[in-house]
Every structure is written in C-alpha cells, then in structure tokens.
Amino acid sequence: MSTVLEQCERIARDEGLAAGLAAALSGTEVTAAAPGSFAAVPTSKVPDGAEIRTHSLADREDIVFLACPGERPATDYTLAEIGRLLAAVRIGTVRRLLDEAVAYLSERTVGDEPLIRKQLITGTVGDVAAELEMARAYVSVPLAPDALADLHSKLDELGWQVTQLFGAAGYIADHPVRALYVSALVANTWIDRKGAA
Amino acid sequence: MIELDERLRAVRDDCRDAVEDMRARALSIDADPDDMEQHFNSPVYTMIRLSNTPPEYRESVAGGYRLMKAKSVLEDIVGMVELARGDMSTMFACPCPALAGVYVSLLGNPAQQEKFYTKLHGGRTWTFFAMSEPGHGSDATNMQTRLEKDGNGGYLMYGAKRYIGHGARGGIGLVFGRTGRSALSIRAAMVEVPAAGFTAQRLNTVGLRGAYLSELQFDGVPVAADMLLGEHLPVTRRGIWGAVKTLNNMRIQISASAVGTAMAITEYVAEHRKNAPGVDLALARAEAGKQLIFQAAAKLDADPERGYFASASKLSAVRMAQQTAQWAIASIGPAGLIEHPLLEKWTRDVRAFEFMDGTSNIQRLHVARGFQSGDADG
Numbered sequence: 001m002s003t004v005l006e007q008c009e010r011i012a013r014d015e016g017l018a019a020g021l022a023a024a025l026s027g028t029e030v031t032a033a034a035p036g037s038f039a040a041v042p043t044s045k046v047p048d049g050a051e052i053r054t055h056s057l058a059d060r061e062d063i064v065f066l067a068c069p070g071e072r073p074a075t076d077y078t079l080a081e082i083g084r085l086l087a088a089v090r091i092g093t094v095r096r097l098l099d100e101a102v103a104y105l106s107e108r109t110v111g112d113e114p115l116i117r118k119q120l121i122t123g124t125v126g127d128v129a130a131e132l133e134m135a136r137a138y139v140s141v142p143l144a145p146d147a148l149a150d151l152h153s154k155l156d157e158l159g160w161q162v163t164q165l166f167g168a169a170g171y172i173a174d175h176p177v178r179a180l181y182v183s184a185l186v187a188n189t190w191i192d193r194k195g196a197a
Numbered sequence: 198m199i200e201l202d203e204r205l206r207a208v209r210d211d212c213r214d215a216v217e218d219m220r221a222r223a224l225s226i227d228a229d230p231d232d233m234e235q236h237f238n239s240p241v242y243t244m245i246r247l248s249n250t251p252p253e254y255r256e257s258v259a260g261g262y263r264l265m266k267a268k269s270v271l272e273d274i275v276g277m278v279e280l281a282r283g284d285m286s287t288m289f290a291c292p293c294p295a296l297a298g299v300y301v302s303l304l305g306n307p308a309q310q311e312k313f314y315t316k317l318h319g320g321r322t323w324t325f326f327a328m329s330e331p332g333h334g335s336d337a338t339n340m341q342t343r344l345e346k347d348g349n350g351g352y353l354m355y356g357a358k359r360y361i362g363h364g365a366r367g368g369i370g371l372v373f374g375r376t377g378r379s380a381l382s383i384r385a386a387m388v389e390v391p392a393a394g395f396t397a398q399r400l401n402t403v404g405l406r407g408a409y410l411s412e413l414q415f416d417g418v419p420v421a422a423d424m425l426l427g428e429h430l431p432v433t434r435r436g437i438w439g440a441v442k443t444l445n446n447m448r449i450q451i452s453a454s455a456v457g458t459a460m461a462i463t464e465y466v467a468e469h470r471k472n473a474p475g476v477d478l479a480l481a482r483a484e485a486g487k488q489l490i491f492q493a494a495a496k497l498d499a500d501p502e503r504g505y506f507a508s509a510s511k512l513s514a515v516r517m518a519q520q521t522a523q524w525a526i527a528s529i530g531p532a533g534l535i536e537h538p539l540l541e542k543w544t545r546d547v548r549a550f551e552f553m554d555g556t557s558n559i560q561r562l563h564v565a566r567g568f569q570s571g572d573a574d575g
Binding site: 034035036037038039053055056057065068072108110111118120121149153156157160163164167168170171172173174178181184185188189190191192193194 | 228329332339359360400401402403404410519523526527528529530531532533534535536541545548549551552556557558561562
C-alpha cells in the first residue's frame with residue numbers, strides 16, 4: 001500500500017489532480033463504491049452516455065461528477081482505502097501548489113524585500129510543510145472512518161492556507177491554485193464525514 | 198452588547214425581507230454574471246440603490262420604497278448582515294454607488310457628487326473604486342498609477358489596477374493615482390467610461406462573481422482638473438485620508454458579508470440536514486460575529502479614523518465564516534456540495550472575503566499596531 005500511496009502522491013504532484021484521481025480510482029467500480037449520489041472522476045474515465053454533473057472549476061481540472069444512483073453502500077474497507085489514496089493525491093496537490101507559492105513569494109517583493117522573508121509568510125510556509133509531513137504519516141496506516149474524515153478536513157485546511165499565500169491571485173479561476181478548491185470538492189464526494197469537522 | 202433600537206430593527210427587518218429574493222437570483226448570477234437584464238428591475242436592487250444615494254440626488258421611483266439612508270455605519274451594517282444572509286454576490290452585483298459612493302460623499306464637491314449620483318439613475322450603471330494594483334495589492338504607499346499634467350490644466354493617467362469590482366463594466370468610478378512622489382500626492386480621479394486610453398477585462402474568479410472583479414489599464418486617460426476629488430479640502434485631507442476612512446468602513450462591511458454568509462450557510466445546513474451536529478454552535482459563533490461587527494461599527498461612528506476594531510472584526514469574522522464553511526462541507530454529507538449548488542456557491546463566495554480590503558496578514562499587522570497603541574482599551 002505504501003508504494004501505491006507514494007505513487008498517487010507523486011502523480012498528483014507531477015501531473016495534476018485529475019491524473020492523481022485516476023490513479024487513486026484505478027480498478028474501482030465507481031458507481032458501486034461511492035458513498036454519495038455523485039462521485040468525482042476524471043473526465044476521461046466517464047463511460048459513454050453516463051449521467052454527470054459538471055462544475056465550472058472542476059471542468060478546468062478535467063474532473064466531472066458521475067451520478068451514482070440507488071442505495072449507497074455502507075463504509076467498508078474498499079472505500080476506506082480509496083479515502084487513503086485520495087488523501088495521498090491531495091497531499092501531492094498541496095505540495096505542488098506549495099512549491100508554486102514559494103516560487104511566487106520569492107519573486108514578489110514589498111519594500112524591496114521578497115515576501116517569502118516576511119515572518120507571517122515564512123510562518124505559514126513552515127506550518128504547511130510540517131503539517132504535510134504529519135498528513136503523510138497519518139495516511140501511512142489503515143484509518144478508521146473518523147480518522148480518515150479528520151485527515152481530509154486537515155487537508156481542506158492545508159489547501160486553504162496555501163491558497164492564501166497567493167494573495168488575491170489565489171481567487172482567480174484560471175490560476176493553478178484552483179486545483180485546491182477542486183480537491184476539496186472531490187473529497188466531498190468520496191469521504192463520509194458524518195458531521196465531523 | 199449592542200441592543201438594536203426601533204430604527205435599527207426597522208432597517209434589519211426591511212433588509213430581512215429581501216433575503217429570499219436575493220437567494221432566488223444567486224445561482225444565475227454565479228453562472229453568468231454578464232446576464233443581468235433579468236435582475237435590473239428587482240425591487241431589492243432599487244431599494245439598495247436609492248438607500249445608498251443621498252436624498253438630494255435620488256431619482257423619483259414609483260413603488261413607495263421605505264428608504265433607510267444610513268445615518269451611521271452601524272445602521273449600514275445592521276442592514277448589510279441581512280442582505281449578506283440573502284446572497285452577498287447578488288448584493289455586489291447591484292448597480293449602485295457602493296464603495297465609490299462612500300468616498301464621493303466624503304471628498305466630492307457638490308458638482309462631482311451630482312455627476313456621480315445622477316449617472317446611476319435608472320439602475321443600470323455600476324461604479325468602481327480602483328485602488329489595488331498588480332504586484333502591490335492595496336498597499337497605497339507603493340502606488341504606481343500616475344497623473345501627469347497635460348499642459349492644459351488637466352492630467353493624463355497612466356498605470357494599471359487589478360481586482361477592481363465592476364471595473365470592466367462600470368460607467369463611472371474613482372481611480373487612485375499620484376500627481377507626485379509624496380503620500381499626499383495620491384489623489385482620486387473621477388473617471389467616466391468609455392474614455393480614451395481606458396481598457397478593462399473581467400477576471401474569472403472562483404466565486405463572488407457578482408462583484409465582477411476586473412483588471413484595468415490606463416494609457417493616457419484624460420482627467421480634467423475638476424475631476425480630482427478633494428480639491429476644496431486642505432492638502433492633508435485630499436487623498437489617502439479619505440481612503441483610510443473608506444477602507445475602515447469597507448472592512449466592517451466585508452466583516453458583515455462574512456457574518457451574513459456564515460448565517461446563511463448554517464441555516465441552510467440546519468434546514469437540509471435536520472440532525473447535523475454543530476448547528477447551534479455555528480449559529481452561536483455567527484451571533485458573536487454579529488455582535489463584534491456591531492460594536493466595531495459603533496466604534497467607527499465615534500472615531501472614523503481609528504481602524505483597530507474594523508481590522509479586528511475583519512480578521513476574526515472572516516476566519517469564523519471560513520470555519521463555518523468547513524463545518525458545512527463536513528455536515529452536508531457525501532456529494533452534498535454537488536446536490537446543493539447554493540451551499541457549494543457560498544463555500545466559494547466566503548473565500549473571497551479573505552482577499553478583499555486587506556488580507557488576514559495585513560489585518561494582523563493593523564490589529565497588533567492598534568493594540569500596542571492602546572486602541573483595544575479606548
């Protein structure tokens with residue numbers, strides 16, 4: 001499993017969210033496994049004629065939401081493992097955008113000083129990097145549903161912290177940072193948090 | 198604790214009546230912020246526009262609107278929370294004086310005020326308030342946009358602005374630029390669009406699309422001398438002084454937007470997930486946020502130049518609203534954001550407040566500075 005987790009993280013970091021999602025869902029019967037009425041899938045994996053919902057940001061990440069009709073399955077081992085692989089994908093996505101943020105903050109200056117040297121900014125970069133290490137450790141062992149939900153809520157928060165590092169550019173849909181918004185949307189379709197937040 | 202008197206309760210109730218109308222428009226504005234024809238005649242929009250227009254510049258409109266022209270920041274904020282409970286993006290999409298109006302009322306002479314407010318008659322003209330620049334945000338001290346003398350008593354404007362609400366569709370607005378090097382040389386120019394040398398494009402944002410954030414370029418835009426605001430005032434009160442007061446006001450408005458959106462999110466979850474844990478807690482936090490911004494508004498009424506409470510309320514209200522959105526995402530259940538597009542939209546909209554009128558890091562610096570100056574006790 002650890003190799004697969006590493007692969008999912010690496011693919012998301014190098015190739016993007018949709019490629020990571022494809023790796024995490026590899027071999028999964030999506031409509032049978034998903035916990036809700038829709039499940040995020042890479043656009044390229046949608047069967048012909050299947051019912052889907054689209055989303056303006058997810059479209060740009062080549063991700064759509066596949067309808068999963070009928071009674072939904074109880075949380076089981078398969079879903080828990082998908083949740084872990086998806087967490088690895090999200091870790092890779094946060095890392096990809098953190099790298100971008102550091103490059104951006106190193107170039108942008110305020111008062112002749114790169115933003116990356118401002119203490120509040122440096123502190124956030126340090127926090128996110130440390131929390132990423134914790135998240136990677138968290139996902140490395142099988143997780144109970146509550147712990148999995150907790151991990152994904154932490155990843156939502158990490159994504160938001162990285163988003164803020166871009167300033168207002170972090171709110172532009174054409175910016176790569178949108179992957180972090182879509183990552184949270186993807187997790188909403190695959191992780192049952194039962195109100196834990 | 199701030200208790201609402203009869204007048205404030207009337208303001209609140211008038212705006213509360215607008216909630217359902219605004220929510221009904223919210224998703225279509227998010228999907229296509231350019232398709233506004235169906236919304237122009239909204240009675241809520243007419244009420245907002247007229248309420249934000251000084252009585253002497255109001256057009257006469259049939260319908261017998263009970264107008265609540267704010268006598269105070271507090272009154273404004275009491276209404277704003279309710280409108281944000283409706284839908285903040287719909288509120289931002291309303292063609293009305295908005296932030297530029299606050300500044301025009303503060304620094305504009307009668308002729309400028311008449312020009313500005315008359316242009317908005319009919320409810321189809323948006324305004325813009327252009328301060329933030331690419332690479333500098335709203336750090337006014339580093340402003341690059343310049344007003345060069347044209348040799349005939351007027352100016353030519355050169356530069357660029359970014360993240361400006363309605364910049365690419367506004368008919369009239371204010372653009373800040375420098376006539377020289379010092380901080381006192383920063384001035385606001387009233388610009389009517391179209392204008393020579395003025396180009397603008399809408400930015401595609403994650404949410405809050407009704408705000409129509411845009412980027413603007415100025416390549417020799419002519420500005421007549423009498424279009425600079427504040428000429429009738431002492432030199433120290435012409436530019437940045439008004440901007441600081443306006444920004445303090447705006448920070449509380451953004452706080453109100455965050456609190457109202459948090460309330461909307463919580464009410465939505467409570468309605469659609471009957472037994473969701475944490476509803477009471479989320480409501481209690483939003484109520485605390487409401488009290489905080491009411492107190493900050495009352496403080497600003499007492500001293501418009503002191504920004505400590507405005508910054509403190511923005512910092513904490515925006516964070517509270519983000520946390521409420523995270524709670525909602527967890528509470529609505531798997532695929533809940535796909536099944537409930539209005540809630541999903543609000544979880545995107547609420548992120549915008551972080552970036553408007555100073556990020557949380559900027560507010561932290563203001564709050565810490567004010568605290569060290571003793572503002573927390575005064």
